[in-house]
Amino acid sequence: MSWEPVIGLEIHVQLKTRTKLFCRCESGFGAAENARTCPVCLAHPGTLPVPNRLAVEMTIQLGLALGCEVAERAVFHRKNYFYPDLSKGYQISQYDEPLCSGGRFSVPGPAGDLEVGIVRAHLEEDAAKNVHVGGAEGRIGGATRTLVDFNRGGTPLVEIVTGPDLHSADEARRFLQLLRQTVVELGVSDAEMEKGTLRFDVNVSVRPRGSSELRTRTELKNMNSFAFAAKGIERELERQIAIYEGGGEVVQETLHFDPSRESAPPLRSKEEAQDYRYLPEPDLVPLAPPVELVERLRASLPELPAARIRRLAADVGLELAEGLVTSGRDALFDRVPGDRRMVANVLMNQLAGAGVDPTSVDPAELGKLIEARGRIPRSVFGEALASSGEPGFTAERYLGEAAISDASALDPVIERVLAANEAQAAAYRAGKEGLLGFFVGQVLRETGGKADARVVSERLRERLQA
Amino acid sequence: MAISRGEVLHVARLARLELSDAEVERFREQLSAILEAVGKVAELDLSGVEPTAHPLELSNVWAEDEPQPSLDAGEALASAPDREGHFFRVPPA
Numbered sequence: 001m002s003w004e005p006v007i008g009l010e011i012h013v014q015l016k017t018r019t020k021l022f023c024r025c026e027s028g029f030g031a032a033e034n035a036r037t038c039p040v041c042l043a044h045p046g047t048l049p050v051p052n053r054l055a056v057e058m059t060i061q062l063g064l065a066l067g068c069e070v071a072e073r074a075v076f077h078r079k080n081y082f083y084p085d086l087s088k089g090y091q092i093s094q095y096d097e098p099l100c101s102g103g104r105f106s107v108p109g110p111a112g113d114l115e116v117g118i119v120r121a122h123l124e125e126d127a128a129k130n131v132h133v134g135g136a137e138g139r140i141g142g143a144t145r146t147l148v149d150f151n152r153g154g155t156p157l158v159e160i161v162t163g164p165d166l167h168s169a170d171e172a173r174r175f176l177q178l179l180r181q182t183v184v185e186l187g188v189s190d191a192e193m194e195k196g197t198l199r200f201d202v203n204v205s206v207r208p209r210g211s212s213e214l215r216t217r218t219e220l221k222n223m224n225s226f227a228f229a230a231k232g233i234e235r236e237l238e239r240q241i242a243i244y245e246g247g248g249e250v251v252q253e254t255l256h257f258d259p260s261r262e263s264a265p266p267l268r269s270k271e272e273a274q275d276y277r278y279l280p281e282p283d284l285v286p287l288a289p290p291v292e293l294v295e296r297l298r299a300s301l302p303e304l305p306a307a308r309i310r311r312l313a314a315d316v317g318l319e320l321a322e323g324l325v326t327s328g329r330d331a332l333f334d335r336v337p338g339d340r341r342m343v344a345n346v347l348m349n350q351l352a353g354a355g356v357d358p359t360s361v362d363p364a365e366l367g368k369l370i371e372a373r374g375r376i377p378r379s380v381f382g383e384a385l386a387s388s389g390e391p392g393f394t395a396e397r398y399l400g401e402a403a404i405s406d407a408s409a410l411d412p413v414i415e416r417v418l419a420a421n422e423a424q425a426a427a428y429r430a431g432k433e434g435l436l437g438f439f440v441g442q443v444l445r446e447t448g449g450k451a452d453a454r455v456v457s458e459r460l461r462e463r464l465q466a
Numbered sequence: 467m468a469i470s471r472g473e474v475l476h477v478a479r480l481a482r483l484e485l486s487d488a489e490v491e492r493f494r495e496q497l498s499a500i501l502e503a504v505g506k507v508a509e510l511d512l513s514g515v516e517p518t519a520h521p522l523e524l525s526n527v528w529a530e531d532e533p534q535p536s537l538d539a540g541e542a543l544a545s546a547p548d549r550e551g552h553f554f555r556v557p558p559a
Contacts, residue, residue, distance in 0.1 A: 017531045024534035033552035034539040042542060054531035075519065082482050084556045130559060147553035150542070275480055280519030288525040 002209040003241050006217075007166040007202060007233060011179065013158045013189045014126065014197040015058050021125045021156035022049030022092065029195065033149040041154035043087035048283050051076075055123060055156040056099070058188040060289055061297045062158055063100025063121040065182055065304060070294050074099040074122075076281040084148050085127035093159075095278045098122035099287065105162075107178050108309045109171070110318055116175055117163030128153035158188075164203070164214060169233040173226045176200065177326045181305045184328070193224055202229060204236045206244070216250045316344040323348045328358065335363035338370050346370050350385050360389040368395035377403040379449025403452035407459060410443070410451060414459055417442045428464050436460060468498045 020027045023040035040047045060070050077095035103118030129152045134144030160179070166172045180198055183191045191198040205217035220236060223229040240250050305325045312321035312330060320341070324330040329347050336343045351358070351366075369384050376384075376398060384398040404410060417439060418425050428435045436457060443456045474494045478485050485493065536542075539552040548555040 019531050019533050024529065024532065025536045026533045032539055034542045034554070035552070036536050037539075037542045038534075038536050042537075051528045052531050053528040056528065073525070080480070082480065084554075084559050131553070132558065134558070143558040145550070146556050146559040147550055148556060149553055275476070277480070282520065285520055285522055285524040285527050290526075 001245075003206045003237075003244075004209040004211075005167050005169075005233070005237050006164045006205045006207055006214065007168075007172050008164040008217075009160075009162045009166070009172060009176065009200055009202055011160040011162075011176070011198070011200040012126075013062070013160065013183050013191055015055050015156040015158060016187065016189050017052055017054050017058070017156055019052055020154040021052050021055050021123070022154055025154070027152075027155040031151055034151060036151040037153070041087065041150055043089075049092065049281075051284065051287070052156060056287060056289070057293070057297060058156075058186075059099050059121065059123040059158050060294060061186055061301070062160075062183065062188050063103065064294070064298050065186055065301055066100070066103040066105050066118045066121055066160065068100035068103030068118055068121055070100055070289055071097060072288060073097060074287040074289070076123075076284045076287075077278045078281050079124075080277045080279075083127075084146050085130050085153070087128065087150060087153055091125060091127060092281055092284070093124035094122035097286075099289070105175070105179065106306055107171075107175050108306055108313065108318065108322070109174060114166075114171055114174070116165045119161040119163055121158055121160045124157050124159055126152050126155040126157050164205075164217075169230040169237075172202065172233060173230050174322070176226055176229070177322075178305055178309075181326045181328070185302060185305060193226075199223070200229070202233055204233055204240070205250070206237060206240045216252050218250065218252065219254045221254055222256050312344075315340040317341075320344040320348060327352065332358040332361055332363060332366075336370065337364070337367035342373070343367070343370055346373070346385070350382065351388070354382070354386040356386065356389040358389075360391075362388075362393060365393055365395045369398065372399050374454075375399075375403065377450035378444065378453060382449075403455075404447055404450050405452035405455040407455070410447075410456060410459055413443055413446045413451070414439075414456070414463055417446060418463065425464060436464075439464075469494060469501065 014027075017027060019025060020041060023038050025036045025038050025041055027036070040049060063070055074094060075097040076092050078090040079093045079095075080090040082089060098120045100121040101119065103121065105116045105118055107114040107116060128148050128150040131147040131149070132143035132145075133147055134142065162175070166175060180191045183189045183198070189197055193199070200223050202220040202223060203217045204220060205215045207213050207215050218236060218240070220229075220232050223232060236255065243250050308330055309318070309321045309325045312324060312333070315321075316324070321330075321344075324333050324344060324347065327348070329352070333344060333347055336347070347358070351361075366388050369381070369388065372395065373381055380398050380403075384395065387393055421439070421442065424435050424438060428439075439460050440453055440457050443460070444451050444453060471490055471494055474485070474490050474497065477497075478490075478493075543549050543552065543554065546554050
C-alpha cells in the first residue's frame with residue numbers, strides 16, 4: 001500500500017518587543033539570570049498583568065500576513081499546569097477566542113502554490129528557562145536539581161497552528177522557511193532557531209494514499225533546525241508505516257527528537273496528557289482591536305516573500321528564487337546588473353560561501369565583477385568576492401589581472417602534470433573521461449588558480465587524445 | 467453536586483498535592499458543597515444572558531512598550547527559599 005504523510009505544525013515566534021507581554025521588564029538576551037524580573041513576572045501576590053500594546057499589534061500584523069481574520073473580540077485565558085518554568089502556576093494564553101484565525105498561507109512550490117491553512121495565530125507569554133543539573137548534564141532524566149531563570153518568563157510569543165495540510169518533510173521545510181522569512185521581514189521577530197526565538201512542534205500521521213481520513217498523530221518536540229525537523233519527520237513516517245504494515249496501531253504520544261541519535265523516544269503518553277483547565281483570565285479585560293488599527297496594519301504590510309519568489313522564479317527558476325528570498329539576498333539581487341541566472345548563482349553560492357553580508361555590498365561594483373567572471377583568474381574572482389562587502393570595494397582593482405589563457409604559458413604546466421600522473425592519464429585514455437576534472441584541478445593548483453579553466457580543459461583534452 | 471474521590475485525586479495530582487485518605491474525604495465534602503452553592507445559578511433561566519467572564523465593561527486596557535526598571539537579581543531572589551548563584555533552585559523537575 002502507498003502511504004500519504006499528513007503533517008501539521010505548531011510554531012512559536014518570539015516577538016521583538018522591548019518589554020515583556022504583561023510587565024515592563026526588558027525582554028531579550030544578555031542580562032544576568034533573573035535580572036530582568038519584577039513582582040509581576042515573578043508572580044508575587046497582588047500584582048496584575050498589563051498587556052503590551054505593541055505585542056498585540058504585532059500579532060495582528062502577523063495574522064494579516066497569514067491571511068487570517070482578526071477577531072472583533074479576543075480573550076486571554078489561563079492555562080494551568082504545575083512546573084517550575086511557570087511562576088504563577090498558569091500561563092496566560094488564548095483559548096477559544098484568539099486574536100487571529102482562519103488564515104491561508106501560500107507557499108510557491110514546484111507544482112504550483114502549496115496552500116496551507118492557518119487555524120489560528122494567538123498571543124501568549126513564554127515560560128521561564130529551566131536548567132536541569134546533575135546526572136547527564138542538561139537532560140531531564142537523572143537531574144539532581146533544577147535551576148530557574150525567569151528572564152524569559154513573560155516574553156511575548158505568537159503561536160501559529162497550521163491545518164494538517166503538509167504532505168512531505170520537504171513541504172514542511174519549505175513552509176517553515178517561508179514563514180520564517182515573512183516574520184523577519186514584518187519586523188515582528190528575529191525568528192532565529194539557534195536563539196530559540198523560533199521554535200516549532202510537528203504533528204505527524206500517515207494515511208492510505210487517496211483517503212481523506214485523519215489517523216492518530218504523534219507530536220515531535222524539540223525541533224531546533226529545519227534539517228533536524230525534516231529528518232525527524234522522515235523517521236517518524238517510517239516508524240508509523242512500519243507499525244500499520246505490521247498490523248499494529250499508532251499510539252498518540254509526544255516524541256522528543258534527539259538529533260544525535262536520529263530517533264525520537266516517547267516523552268509522555270496520552271494517559272498522562274495534561275488537563276490544562278483553561279479559564280478566562282479574570283485579571284485581564286478582553287481585547288477589541290479597533291477597525292482603524294486593523295486597517296492601518298493591513299495597509300502597512302510590505303510585499304511578502306511569497307510574492308517575490310513567484311516574481312523571481314520566472315527569471316531564475318524556483319529553487320534559486322526561493323533561496324534568494326528566504327536568505328534575504330533578493331534585495332541585493334534586484335540591484336546587481338547582469339545575467340539573471342549568473343548573478344543569482346554567484347549570490348547563492350560563492351558570495352554566501354564567502355560569508356559576505358549582502359547588505360554591505362555595492363551592487364554596481366558586484367555587477368561589474370560578475371560580468372568579468374570568465375575573463376579573470378578563478379582565484380582572483382574568489383578573492384574579489386570575499387572583499388566585495390568591504391567599504392570602498394571596486395571591481396576595477398581586480399579586473400587588470402587576466403587569466404592565463406596563453407597556450408605557450410600553459411603547455412609546460414600541462415606536460416608537468418601529465419608526467420606526474422601517468423596512471424591517471426592512462427586511465428583517461430582507457431575511457432575514464434571523468435578524470436579530466438582532476439587534471440584541470442591539478443593545473444589550476446600549479447598556477448595558483450590563475451589559469452583560464454576553459455582553455456586548460458581544451459588543451460588537456462587535445463593533449464590526452466594525442 | 468457531589469464529586470467523587472477519583473475527581474479529588476485527579477485535581478490533587480494536577481496540583482502536585484499528596485493527600486491522606488482523611489483529607490481526600492474532607493476535600494470531597496468541601497468541594498461538593500462549593501459546587502453545590504455555585505450550582506444554584508444553574509436553577510435560574512439564563513437563556514438570554516451572555517456568558518460573562520468579566521464584570522467590567524472595558525476592553526483594550528494596555529500599556530506602551532517602554533521598559534521600566536526591573537529588580538536586580540539579588541532583590542528578585544531575596545525571598546526565594548533556595549538559590550544557586552543567580553538562579554532559583556527547586557527539586558529536580
